[in-house]
Amino acid sequence: VEGRPLDERELIARARRGDIAAYEDLVRAFQDVAHRAAWLVGGADDSDDAVQEAFIKAYNALPRFREGSPFRPWLLRIVTNEARNRRRAAGRRANLTVRAIEDRPANDAAPSPEVAVLVHERRQALLDAVGRLREEDRLVATCRYFLDLSEAETAMTLDIPTGTVKSRLSRGLAQLRVQLADAAVNGDDVR
Amino acid sequence: MSAESRRTLAALDDDALEAALRDLSSAIAVGQPAALAATVGARLREQDRGRQWRSTRRPVLRWALVAALLALLAIAAMAAATGFGLPGLRILFVGPTASPSLSPSASPARTMATDDLGTRTTLEAARAAVHFKLFVPDAAAVGGATAAVYLDSTVLQGQVALVFPATAGFPATPTSPIGPDGTAVVLAITESNGTFGTAYLEKVLGPGTTVTPVVVDGANGFWIAGQPHQLVVLDALGQPLFQTLRGVGDVLVFVRGGTLIRIESGLGLQRTLAIAHALR
Numbered sequence: 001v002e003g004r005p006l007d008e009r010e011l012i013a014r015a016r017r018g019d020i021a022a023y024e025d026l027v028r029a030f031q032d033v034a035h036r037a038a039w040l041v042g043g044a045d046d047s048d049d050a051v052q053e054a055f056i057k058a059y060n061a062l063p064r065f066r067e068g069s070p071f072r073p074w075l076l077r078i079v080t081n082e083a084r085n086r087r088r089a090a091g092r093r094a095n096l097t098v099r100a101i102e103d104r105p106a107n108d109a110a111p112s113p114e115v116a117v118l119v120h121e122r123r124q125a126l127l128d129a130v131g132r133l134r135e136e137d138r139l140v141a142t143c144r145y146f147l148d149l150s151e152a153e154t155a156m157t158l159d160i161p162t163g164t165v166k167s168r169l170s171r172g173l174a175q176l177r178v179q180l181a182d183a184a185v186n187g188d189d190v191r
Numbered sequence: 192m193s194a195e196s197r198r199t200l201a202a203l204d205d206d207a208l209e210a211a212l213r214d215l216s217s218a219i220a221v222g223q224p225a226a227l228a229a230t231v232g233a234r235l236r237e238q239d240r241g242r243q244w245r246s247t248r249r250p251v252l253r254w255a256l257v258a259a260l261l262a263l264l265a266i267a268a269m270a271a272a273t274g275f276g277l278p279g280l281r282i283l284f285v286g287p288t289a290s291p292s293l294s295p296s297a298s299p300a301r302t303m304a305t306d307d308l309g310t311r312t313t314l315e316a317a318r319a320a321v322h323f324k325l326f327v328p329d330a331a332a333v334g335g336a337t338a339a340v341y342l343d344s345t346v347l348q349g350q351v352a353l354v355f356p357a358t359a360g361f362p363a364t365p366t367s368p369i370g371p372d373g374t375a376v377v378l379a380i381t382e383s384n385g386t387f388g389t390a391y392l393e394k395v396l397g398p399g400t401t402v403t404p405v406v407v408d409g410a411n412g413f414w415i416a417g418q419p420h421q422l423v424v425l426d427a428l429g430q431p432l433f434q435t436l437r438g439v440g441d442v443l444v445f446v447r448g449g450t451l452i453r454i455e456s457g458l459g460l461q462r463t464l465a466i467a468h469a470l471r
Contacts, residue, residue, distance in 0.1 A: 020235045024228040035224030048225045055231045056238075057430055064428075081347060081430050088307065089421075089433040099220040122196045123218050126211060134310070136344045145212040146219060159347050173205055183192070184201035 042083030054079040073156035098123040129179045137172035303368040309343030321349035323384040332469035334360030347426045350383040366457035378456045379437040384427040385451040412445025
């Protein structure tokens with residue numbers, strides 16, 4: 001049909017043949033999830049540069065992309081590696097923060113200020129606890145909960161078996177519960 | 192955090208914790224992505240122009256490479272003639288021949304860098320977890336010492352570190368740092384699926400380091416001396432990977448059968464090459 005948008009496979013096929021305009025369409029289609037992944041894995045400081053570099057590397061790696069396999073986890077593997085490498089090179093942590101309730105899109109009636117404070121501090125405590133997980137467990141949790149990837153997509157993104165995704169997720173949740181329980185017993189912030 | 196929030200979080204069961212994590216996803220402050228398509232497209236077009244330019248000069252480059260290879264062979268012949276090398280090894284020195292070694296007066300209380308070391312495991316488990324051939328030195332080459340094995344699964348296709356503690360048959364050097372288990376570390380061998388990009392090598396090395404090309408059993412490699420702290424290699428996808436060095440000593444890096452091998456020791460070039468030669 002004349003004028004219909006090209007689907008993902010057609011765009012990939014064209015990009016593999018050197019059609020940069022087709023690749024620009026792929027960039028537009030995936031830049032939001034790529035940016036989110038880079039931010040969550042590498043932190044805010046370098047996320048734009050990490051995503052741009054990852055898209056360049058992905059284009060150059062397209063000849064190695066297996067035709068018919070899902071593009072999103074393949075791309076996210078490159079993005080997360082790039083973001084993680086940059087974070088390691090800079091010797092910093094991702095240091096994620098939670099938005100204030102009032103900054104979020106208003107879907108429901110606004111909570112009272114007291115409730116908003118409690119919800120915000122719980123979310124930040126939970127996010128900090130995730131940040132203290134071992135890196136391999138944190139990456140799996142990030143893919144599953146914060147990027148909303150399936151187990152299979154998480155496995156492809158991190159290049160590990162799905163069984164390992166399950167075991168790391170289970171271990172990560174257990175570790176989170178230990179951290180939260182310790183904080184309740186010791187009356188301290190989550191460690 | 193308030194006591195009420197602590198109690199609420201501690202009371203979450205697994206299902207509630209998962210729900211809380213999914214709810215948290217939409218609350219994480221993530222900035223707006225930049226409009227990348229035009230920038231990426233412009234860079235790729237520039238890259239294509241560069242490739243076309245290079246392809247028109249390929250014959251000239253080919254002749255330049257042949258000339259460089261001949262020069263290397265001549266230097267190798269000179270090195271062999273002067274008796275430098277070990278049995279079975281051909282070592283090509285290009286550039287500086289004086290390798291600064293680590294100061295013998297370095298503090299013995301230094302601790303080994305354990306960043307990105309991964310988790311302790313067994314050799315069998317590490318072999319099963321990685322996607323490359325894992326090499327281990329013959330016991331005789333390391334005085335019978337047994338390595339502590341660490342697996343970093345966050346590296347693409349896995350990364351394994353073999354950390355050799357000092358023993359009576361494999362004594363500590365003046366530069367041996369203290370390892371995670373409290374004993375001096377003589378040798379650290381780190382292996383992954385990848386290679387090294389010469390373009391990256393000198394970028395992250397400090398001014399006090401020297402990089403000397405070497406050949407280990409027919410494979411190109413580099414001897415990096417002078418307390419390097421970080422190394423950039425290329426992972427299985429060809430992406431640069433920043434590696435934190437363990438602070439055990441100088442570094443020998445080379446590729447064997449697709450496995451990128453990094454040997455850190457304070458043993459000096461020749462003994463380190465002997466260990467590389469004994470990898471099976």
